[in-house]
Amino acid sequence: MQSRSAASPPESDLAEAVRRVEEEKEEFLSIVAHELKTPLTPLKSVAQLLRLRLARARRGERELDLDSLETNLATIERQVDRMDRLVTDLLEVSRIGRDRLELILERVDIASLVRDVVQRWTEATAEEGRHRLELEAPPSLEVTADRQRVDQILVNLVGNAVKYSPHGGAVHLRLEERPGEVVFTVRDGGIGLAEDEIALVGREPFVRGRRAHGFAGVGVGLYLSRLVAERHGGRVEIESEGEDKGTTARLILPR
Ligand SMILES: Nc1ncnc2c1ncn2[C@@H]1O[C@H](COP(=O)(O)OP(=O)(O)OP(=O)(O)O)[C@@H](O)[C@H]1O
Ligand SMILES: [Mg+2]
Structure with a gap:
């Protein structure tokens, strides 16, 4: 040798x-x-x-x-x-x-922001009529955050859930309050992710799952969502039981 x-x-x-x-x-x-x-x-x-x-x-x-x-x-x-x-x-x-x-921080009612994003995605998917967006959220919930950037994270996470569940079905969305933080969860029943992919997606820009290549996208949404959440002192988590078993994305922000 x-x-x-x-x-x-x-x-x-x-x-x-x-x-x-x-x-x-x-x-x-x-x-x-x-x-x-x-x-x-x-x-x-x-x-x-x-x-x-x-x-x-x-x-x-x-x-x-x-x-x-x-x-x-x-x-x-x-x-x-x-x-x-x-x-x-x-x-x-x-x-x-x-x-x-740089973040522009203000008091933001994330419940109304979430409803607004869900409304936009409901309209965007209405024509194809495959998806059903189901939201559970309190009437209002305040956080200190950059409104536009949190909106961008919500749009990205809900957009991924819709995009990567090509056969449609229910997308479950939940906003809840926990001690010191708020949690927004998006659960889809789509193509899912293998364990090795979960560790990679969103960690670097332009990284996509093996089966994402048939779908539009460049692989920056999750990376940005993660970094922007971290700038807020929060985080983004991704879970999946495996391929074709759906995906759960979670945005956690301090209050
Ligand atoms: N809900 C989901 N179900 C299955 N795979 C997902 C889901 N969300 C993200 N992924 C995987 O994570 C990768 C990165 O997501 P990200 O949102 O950054 O990129 P993208 O959706 O491919 O492109 P874009 O930059 O347009 O958002 C995706 O390419 C896909 O492989
Ligand atoms: Mg995306």
């Missing part, structure tokens, strides 16, 4: 590391570009459709159908929201990387 002496320069190791970083960078760029490009196709076709409808209405060939106009505009809004979320997440990752994430 050949062994390298401690004094010999590990050039090939360095070259290998540089190559790996290059590869990761390329893969990252390709994923981000893909994720940004995906919403553009429906955006473009809806815009074309709207122009066609307007032209027909102008020529007096067909009256403008206000209901379908509204549906088209809702599609545009959804796709723009998706792109906005991705860019916001990426900016936050870069802020955290440069240690520039």
